[in-house]
Amino acid sequence: DQQVKQNSPSLSVQEGRISILNCDYTNSMFDYFLWYKKYPAEGPTFLISISSIKDKNEDGRFTVFLNKSAKHLSLHIVPSQPGDSAVYFCAANPGGSSNTGKLIFGQGTTLQVKP
């Protein structure tokens, strides 16, 4: 049962344009969401996060939007750069009174930014 879903396995965009990566989740109790970037043979690198009490968080070229009613979040990268080419993982913290901080990850979306 996939509680966090990234339905697009891959995405290709032109350098300088906007990249939009999408993520859906099933559990309305999830209260904290993160995006990680991963290069081959390396560990995931934290990019940006958002709490369920917000609907937007911005950090430089990266913005995450959260739509709680739709159980959907997205990561916008603008402008996209070739160095952004990587696998992007969406992750959720289940929250709740017994929260241990464990993360539930989506399957990942491979972003390719073409020069």
Added chain:
Amino acid sequence: NAGVMQNPRHLVRRRGQEARLRCSPMKGHSHVYWYRQLPEEGLKFMVYLQKENIIDESGMPKERFSAEFPKEGPSILRIQQVVRGDSAAYFCASSTNIQWPQHFGDGTRLSIL
């Protein structure tokens, strides 16, 4: 480099052998998480430890797998009597507390012959 350190980076074992994966968290981090990534999949939570305590092992297989985080030294993920299905990348992450983002090591790629 004060990041999360994992070793070895690559580990090859034959079926039936034991695999030991080590993780040293970032300085000042007392929360350690282990995740497993199978090919073409996302990371799956295995276990969460604090010093000398297992807090959440809900993602650990019931048999052959164990984890520890002793008072001194790295966290260890131990897999006994490995099988081919254990082949995966194993990632360790650490954080200052459960409210902060987890920072990951570069993983150990375990291959079972």
